[in-house]
Amino acid sequence: MIEVENLRKEFKKTIKDPGLRGSVKSLFRPKVEKIVAVNDISFSVPEGEILGFIGPNGAGKSTVIKMLTGILTPTAGKCTINGKNPRENRKNYVKEIGVVFGQRTQLWWDLPLRETYGVLKEIYEVPDDRFKKRMAFLNEVLDLDSFITNPVRTLSLGQRMRADIAASLLHSPKVLFLDEPTIGLDVVVKDNIRNAIEEINRQEHTTVILTTHDLSDIELLSKRIVMIDKGQKVFDGAIADLKTKYGQIRELDFETDCPDPERELDYINRFSLGEDDISFEREGMSVKVRFNSSAVPVSEMVGYTLGKINISDISVKDADIEEIIRRLYSQGVEQ
Amino acid sequence: MKSIRRALKMYRIFAAQELKRMMEYKADFVIGIIGFLLAQVSNLAFLWLIFRQVPDLMGWSINEIVFIYGFSLIPKGIDHLLFDNLWAIGHFIVRKGEFDKYLTRPINTLFHVMVEKFQTEALGELIVGIGLISVTLPQLNVQWYALKIILGIIVIPFAALIYTDVKIATASVAFWAKRSGSVIYMFYMVSDFAKYPATIYNRVVKGIITYIIPFAFTAYFPAVYILRDENPIYCIGMTVVISLALLALGVFVWHKGTRAYESAGS
């Protein structure tokens, strides 16, 4: 469905030295620097998949998405959706995609929401009968009826997001791009939106590309992720693989009446661990220890802990994806 | 043909939305019109004060001058009324990355931007323009015949198009420079020269407004054909040719620009 080959994007940037002198200097001799925002990225997405697209801030996520949606022209490489290239026939290409940027809206701000759909119907040339059916479907999934006559500027953030998703789906696109669809929403609303995305994907086999800061979005919605950092792809595969590749992190949970278990256990000296290999969290009686199982085997860790202090209710878990990604972001990724 | 019908339909929808919006902010709408009316009144007072001192201006009577002035307001007002959203490209649409939206829609971006808003303040210019023409025409000794009436009407949309063309080409600069409000402004202000007979200017200025930024074709040349029966092939024909040629240039620059568009970092 989506093929991305050796995609690259460079930007030119004028650099200004700080202060008034810098301003004056750049007036006469501006310094220009080339910045590579996306460097040789390739991946493909089969029809009907929900792909999680993640990476730290400034990694180039938005730039990739903007090239895929035909907003930016790639410096090199190409992307095709259903065999169509955005640069050859943009108008034809964008009919097959729907785009939602969480921070921006494509709704007409001053008008009742219903009017936006009327205008989009014309823009996308949706015939009357199909439009009716479509609105009924979108209303069922996204529950628009309660606010469809209100001016867009009066909608809550959650309502606006639902309305925006509906707007992007009005023309039944084959691919849906969602950039931070749950940003700034509370838990219940997030849940609604996730369910809606899942429902649409299930019913219509819409391919979804999802970027988000909220990793629970990804864990709940997608089986596969592509992660990029500093403009390059650093991981592409199933979430389970990410866990096995980077996930030697285990979590040891137990309860103890020991007053200061961290000092008492002193893992760092006992196993000569680095700062990054272990973290310690305590809340009343319960303790969470996250540790790198390649630095110290799980069995040794459990045995040592049980022998050292008085413990009840011990368990060992895989770390969740959030923990893995947090560590990857903070350490940088070595390939 | 189908695409023209669709274009008109789209325009009707956007216009209807704008009218609804306007009804919500009636006072603002009136203030805007008054502003443009007053600006014209101030210029007319200037002309009136000058003609208290001299009987004619290099052979142009006050009626002729006011006719040209009034005529110039009509194409300017039409462009202003219909296609003013181009300024927003130069001011903020590109800089803030709002152009993304247009690029993800299956419709010509230039067309979409142009028809999305319309600027009711322009009615101030149109009212004054039509008023001045109706007041001065009866007092001018103009030979009327069918061809002249037809050509005089046909030329107006093309004259308006010259304004739009200049705005398209200069607004496109924003795709490279992030903002281009000042560029549009600089070129748009050249149209100030179009309000008066081109013969009062020196050769350089006349050359510029005839051949380089051809605002002379928005009012002066059509008006001398109407007033003094000068060569219609040049006065009217060239207006049509130039407006279309400039449109081609504007569209070309626009499309180059959309490829260079960098969106806004986020």
Add this chain to the structure above:
Amino acid sequence: MKRRLKTYLPFVNAGMQEVATYRVNWIFYMIGNTLTCIVSYFIWKAVYASNGGGSVSGFDMPQMIAYLVLVYLTNTMIASDASYVIGEEVRDGAISMRMLKPVSYNATFLFQEIGNKLFTEFIIAVPLIIAVEIISAVLSGAVQFNILRLLLFLVSVATAYLINFFLNISFGFVAFATKNLWGVNLVKNTIIGFLSGAIIPLSFLPDPLEQVFLLLPFASLNYTPVMIYMGKYTGLTLLYYLGMQIFWMIAFWALSKLLWKVVSRHLSVQGG
């Protein structure tokens, strides 16, 4: 005083940087404004050509050219964005941020704008003054430059700027009530443009009108400084019009203070 100045220096600096950053834009806007001036020049040239080259309403051709350039210069020097910026700030609530800072509201604004101007005015004023002098010398055959008149002109322009600044502040406090700031500003600027003599010298007006316009504050904005530079106001007349400028400056300063009180009370009632 020195300490106070130091408080405001960052605002001056910020203003100057703003201009440098948007330098190209600024140059284009200036060129655009100059075009209007050039159009007027050609109209006046035509007027004097049709008139046989004599003097009109007390202005001969070289004087009229000097008038055009000086009006343009004065307009640039006294220009103030205050009404627009304040209107916006009152509307979007940014004004309460300024209220939080332990400096006078009007003063932060004033200094930021002065910073903006220091940069632009050097670039514009010096060449224009030189141009005026060269043009008048060439056209009239005699050097007319008079350093005392230049100094008086600068004093008068500075006063005119303050009048304009306080007038704009006052206007901004009132105008935020409307959503169409742009429209009300157009109305205001058109009226000021005409009544201040920026479009045509006030001496072209029929006599009773001229007398009335000279009493209004708008003549103090542009007409007075230009007349002073051109040596049309001397002796007691000069003192009279300078006094009038000072009167209007104080009047608008007081008005802006008063309105500021009203607006800030209004804001604190509304909670910003």
